[in-house]
Amino acid sequence: MPLFRRLTQSITALLIVLLLSNQSAFAAPDGKALFNSNCAACHNPLKDATGPALKGVSGHAHGKEWIYKWVKNPSAVLASGDPHAKELVDKFKIVMTAFPALGKEDVDAILDYVDKYEDPNKAKPGEATQAAPESHGWLYTFVTIILVAILIVLWRTNYTLRRVTNEKQGIPNVKEIPVYKNKAFIAVFAILAFIFCGYWFVNGAIELGRQQNYQPKQPIFYSHKVHAGVNQVNCLYCHAGAEKSRQAMIPSTNVCMNCHKQINEYTGKEKLITAEGVEVNGTDEIKKLYTYAGWDATKKEYIRDAEGNIQATPIVWTKVHNLPDHVYFNHAQHVKVGKVQCQRCHGNIQEMDEVYQASPLSMGWCLNCHRQTQVQFADNKYYTLFQKYHQEMKEGKRTGVTVEEIGGTECMKCHY
C-alpha cells in the first residue's frame, strides 16, 4: 500500500504542477496571439495597411488612455469630436471595428508585442543566417545526448562503487530491481504516456479537416496582390456575390475581360514569384485567360460559334476556403449586413500573390468573433425588434450589442 500512496501523491503533485504551469501560461495575456487574432487582419506593425502601422503608437502623444477608449468603441470616440480620431478616419476612410472584449491588459500586451516587433525579412538574403538555427539545434541535441550519457555512466559507476564498498564493509547489498520491472516507474510512465498521447490525439483530432495556410496551385497565376493591392481593384468588383448571396462568387471570364480586353501584358515592377520560388511571366498568364475566355487577342474580338455564343470555357479553380457541408455560411450577412472587412477572415489578401487560407476557419474561431463583434445595431432598422437592447442603450446601460447577444452563437444560425 505505501507504494500506492506514494503513487497517488506523486500523481497529485504532477497534476498540480501541470495545472499551475497552465495557469501561469494564461496569467499574462499573450500579445502575439491577441494581435494575430484581432488586429492582424487590418494592421501591420510596421506599415500602414487597412489601418495604420502600430509600432510605436503606445508612445503616442494622446497617451494609452486614448488608445484604450478607441479600441473599446471607436464610433463613440469619433462621435465625441476627437480631432485625432477624425484625422485617422479621414486618412484611412474607415472606422475601426470595436473590440469591447479587449481589456486594458490585453491592449497593453498587444502594444508591447508590436513595439518589440522586428521585420523578419530584414536580414538581407545571401547571408547565412537561415542555416544558423539549424546547426545550433543539432549541436544542442548532440551536447544533451553526451551529457545524458555521461550522467548515466557516472550514476552506474557511483552505484557499482557503492556496492563494492558495501561488500568490503560487509553490509549486505539489496537486490537491484531493474528499471523496467519497477512498478512505480511503470505506473508513472504509463500515466504520463496516456496524458501526452491523449493530448496529442485530441489535438490532432480537433485539427482534422482544417486547412489553415492551405495554398494550392491554381490553373492561372492570378495575383490578388497585383489586382487588389497594387492596382486597388475593389474586392466587390469581381466578387459581386459577397453583398447579395451566400457565395462571394468567383467571377466569370467575361468579368475578367472587362479589363483585360485592354490590359494584355503584365508591366508591373514587382516580379511574380510562386510559393516554390519560380518566376512567372504575367503576360503568359493573361494569355491563358484569353484561351479560357474565348478571346482572340490578335483580332481583339471573341471567338463565337455559329449561333453567336462566345466560345468560353470556365476556369476550374482549386477551392482554398472550404467549409464542411453541414455549415451554412452567408457572405451577404457578413459583408452587407455586418459590414465586416474581407481581410478579417481572408487575411491580407491584397498582399498575397497566391491565395492561402489565412484563418483557421474553425468553429471556435467563428464563435470568438461572434462573441466580440458588435452588430450594426443602431444603423439597421431590422434590429428595431430588439426593443430591450434599444432601451438599455438609451439608458446608457450598454454601448452595443454583440452578435452573441442576438443569438449569433446558437447552433441553428449556421447548422441546418
Next chain:
Amino acid sequence: MSQKKYWKGLGELNETAVHQESTSNEFKGDLPFDLSGNLLDAQTPRRDFLKYLGFSTAAAMLAASCEMPVRKVIPYAIKPEDITPGVPNFYASTFVDNGDYCAIVIKTRDGRPIKIEGNSKSSITKGGTSARVQASVLNLYDKARLRQPYIDNHESTFEAIDRAVTAALAANTKPAYLVTGSILSPTTKEVINQFTIKFPTVKHIVFDAVSYSGMLQANEACYGKRTLPSYHFDKAQTIVSLGADFLGTWLSPVEFAKQYSVGRKISASNLKMSKHYQVESNHTTTGAKADERAVCRPSEMGTVAVALYNAITTGEAPKLGNDKLNEVVAKAAADLKKGNGLVVCGANDVNIQTVVNAINNAVGANGTTVNWAVTSNYRQGIDADMVNMVNAMNAGEVGAVFFHNVNPVYEYYQASKVLEGLKKVPLTVSFAERRDETAKECKYIIPDHHYLESWGDAEPKTGYFSLMQPGIAPIFKTRAFQDNLMAWAGNTTTYAQYWNQYWLTKMGSQQAFDIALQEGIIEPTGEMAMGGATFSGNVSNAISGIKKPLSGGKEIFVYEKIAIGRGAGYSNNPWLLEMPDPMTKATWDNYALVSPKTAADLGAELTSINEVDAKKHVVKLTVNGISMELPIVVMPGMHNEVVAVALGYGRSKEVGRAADNTGKNAYPFISYNGNNFENFTAVAIEKTELVYPVAITQTHLSYEGRPILHEYTIEEFSKDPKVLWNEREAEIGHYTHLPWAEKDSKEETGISDEGRDPMEEGFRENGTLYPNYESHGIHWGMSIDLNTCVGCGNCVMACQAENNVSVVGKTEVLKSQEMHWIRIDRYFSGMPDDPNSITTVFQPMMCQHCDNAPCENVCPVAATPHTNEGLNMMTYNRCIGTKYCANNCPYKVRRFNWLDWNGADCFDDNLYEDYRRDDMNDDLTRMVLNPDVTVRSRGVMEKCTFCVQRLQYAKLEAKKAGRPLMDGEAKTACQQSCPTDAIQFGNTKDKESNIYKLRNKEQMERKFYVLEQIHTLPNINYLALIRNNESIVGGDVTKDGLMNEHI
C-alpha cells in the same frame, strides 16, 4: 367536453396485448446483440465488444486521417445576368396535367427548379397546391424519362421522325386520331386546330382516364353547354356531396379546398359555419370532414340522388338502404331548401348528373353557388369518342393515331382491345415522357418536355388565363408536343415563338406581356362574374334511366388516391408513393379496402397476424372473369358491401423502378355502360391463404390514448364558447399565483387589454422549478386549425421537397423508419361495425418546438438546444445518435437516420439500397435537393426545424434592405402552400402579427396546446375542431358504449 374515444386503428381500439407491446417499443427491431442473461455469457461478450470498439476506432482513425480532398470551384464562363449563385430565383408558372390545374411559383437555385410554391395571385387556387403539384418537381428529374426520340424503340432524331411521319400522314387516307387528355391551353388548341386543317383526316378526341363525361353530357342536355360550371363552395351554406371527393381528388380539389375553408373558419365571434353532408361508399378525406356522413352502395348513388330530388321537390321521405342514409338525405333536403345550397356528385353517369342538375336548379343554386357565367374547362372528354375509336382501330379503319398525355393501354378499361387495335394501325405515335404501356407499342416516341421545361398557358376557367414559363432548359433531347404538330403541318416557327406572338398580340404591348408573365396569371379584375342558366333537362327521363341498385353481393369501387391520382408519371414518384394515404396511412401499394365487418366476414379480421405485424390477408377479386389478388386493408367507415381499389398502380417496368411491381392495376375493374365509364361493378371476393405486407404508418408512434384532440359540436361551442378555455383553466389556471403568494384581489381571466394572457404566463413561470428564459427579438409560433385541415398531405410533400427529407422505401417503412418530418395523424371514433357512426379527425403533427422541451435536456452532447427565437434546434454534426431525445419526446416527432439514405456519409458502401428507391440517389435525381439544407447522414436524429432556412432567408432579406421584418414574410413550407390556410405562422411577439391576433384575440377560445399539462410549452397551438351537427357521433354512451372516462 367531448367524451369520445379516438383511435388510430383497430389495434388501438381493441387494446390487445400485442398492440400494447408494439406501441411501447418506439424503435422496432432488436439490437444485433444477444443481451439476455449474464452479459459475460452472452453471445457477444465483453471481448467481442472490445474487439468491435478497437476495430471501429482504428477504422475511424484510418478514414479520418486520409488526405483532405482537393475541391474544385467552377464559376460560370459567361454568367447569365439574372442568376447570382446562391440566390434563389422565382418564376411564376402553371402546373398543368391534362385538366388538373394549379397556379404556381417555381423556385430555382442556380438554374434548377427545386421547389414549387403556390401562386397567391391566382383567384382560382389562391396560393394553394396539392401533394401532387409539390411532388411534380421530382418528376422533372425522373431517371425513367426518355432522353431522345425513338423509332421502333431505336434511338433516332427529330428530323428522321419528321420525314417519316409527314410522309405517312400525306399518304394516309383512312381516319386518323389525335388522342389527348383534356387540354386547358388555348394556344395548344389552336395548334391542334391548324394541324387538323392541314390534315383533314385527323380527328382530335379527348380521353380522360378518370372521366367526367356524364357531367359534361348532362350539362349539355340541361343547359345546352357541354362544359362544367364554376362551383362556389365558399358561398354555400349547405354542401351536399354525393360521392364527390371534392377536397381530395374531384375535379379541382385545391380550388375547392380554398373555397370550402372559407365557410369552415369559425370563431367565438363568428359562429357561422357551412353545413356539409356527405354520402359515399368508401371513406374519403371529404367524408372525414363532413358534418353528417352516411354510406351507400356505389350503385345506389342514383337512387340517393333521386330520393334527394324527391325530398326537395315533393317532400317525399327517402326510403333508402339504411336509416342514417334516410336521415342524412332528409336533413340535407331540408337545409338545401333554405337556400345557398350546393349539390355535387361524383358519379360518372349522365342520368344521375341530370338529376343533380335538377336539384341544384330546384334549390336555386344556379347563379349563387353554381356559376354558369364563368365555366371551367377542367374536363372535356366524352367516353363514347374513345370507345368508338378503339372499336374503329380494331376494325382496321384507322390510318394513324397520336397519343399525347394519355396511356390507353394502361388507362382504358379493356387494355387488350387497345393493344389489338394498335397492331392494325400503320402509323402510331406517342408523345409520352417515358416508355409507358402505350408508348411501348407505338412506332414513334417523341418525348414531350416536362411542364417545368415548357412554355405554355392554361385557361382553367373561361376568361381566366395562366401562363407557363420554364424553370430550366430542357434536360434531355425532348421536344414540345406542339412543336411536332407545327412541324408536321409545315409551320417553320416554333411553338415558343408562336406562343410569344399570341400573347404579345393579346396583351397589346411588351410591357403588359412582361407583367403578365411575371405575375403568371391574366384574370378579369374584381369579383368573378356570377350567372345562372335556364334548366331544360328532362328529369323524369333521367330518373327512369337510372339503373336499379344491386340488391345483394359485394361491389367493387375504383377510386383515385390523393397522392398519385390516375397514375401517369406520378406512379414512379417515390415521394408520392411513400406519402401515407390520408385515410389508410398506407404507403407504396394499393390494396382492397373493406370495412371491419366485411373483413371479419371474410375471416380476415384483425388477428395477431395483421394487427401489429404489417402482414395483411390477401383476397382474390373477380370481376367479369378478371381476377386479381390484393391484400386487404381494413377501413372503418366503408360501406359493408364495398371493396375499394385505388388506380395508378401495377405499372410496367419501363415506367420506372419505383413504379415497377408496385401494387396492381385497377383500371380493368372499370366498366362501360354504353354511355359512360362506371367506376363500380359487382365483384366476387374470396379469401386466399396468402399474406402480403402493407407498409402502414398509422400505428407507428402512438400516444397510447392520451388526450390530444378537442372536438365540439357547434351547439356546444356556441352555447359556451369558453368550454375549452374553462377546461384548460381547470388544468393550468391555478398557476397564475404560486400557492404561497398572495392572490391578486381582482380575478384575472381571459386576455387582458395589453394582450397578456395571465393563465399561460403564470403556467409558463410557475409550472416549473427551472428559470424561465425570455426571448428578446423574435419568437416564432404556429397555429393549426383542425377545422380547416382536410388532411390532403400537401404539407407532407412540401416539407419533403423543402427539407430534403429522405425516401426510405417500403421495407424500411415496414420497420416504422419513415422519415417524414410532418405526419397527419388520423383518428377515428365511433363503432367500427357501423360505418355510419364513424367520424374522423386529422391532426398534423410535427416538432412542437417546446420552450421547455423534454428532448433537449436528455441529449448527452447538447445536439438539440433551444434558440432565443423559440426554435428547438437540431445540430446534425453534433448528434451521436443515442435516440434519447426521441424516447423522451411526448409527441413522437423525431426521426432517426437508421441508414445512409442519400450517400451523405463518407463511406460509399454505407449507402442503403432498395430497388424501388435507388433512383433517388442518382446524380439527376439529387438535383432536386435544396442546397440550403444539410443532407443528413446515417446515425443522426432529425425533425421539423420550422424551415429555419426560410426564416433565416427572410430575416436576411430584411436586414439587407435595412428594414424591420414584416409579418408573413417568413413562411414555412407547409404553411405557404396549404390549400386551406389551416397553418398560420409568425412572430408571436409582434402584436400586429396574424399569429398574435389569432392566438390572443380571434381564436382565443378554440386554442389549445397538445399535452399542455406536462409543461412542455409548445410553440405550436391547435384550434379545436367544431362540427356542425347536433351530437358527436360515437360520443353517446347509450348508443355505442365506447365512452372513456377521459378521452
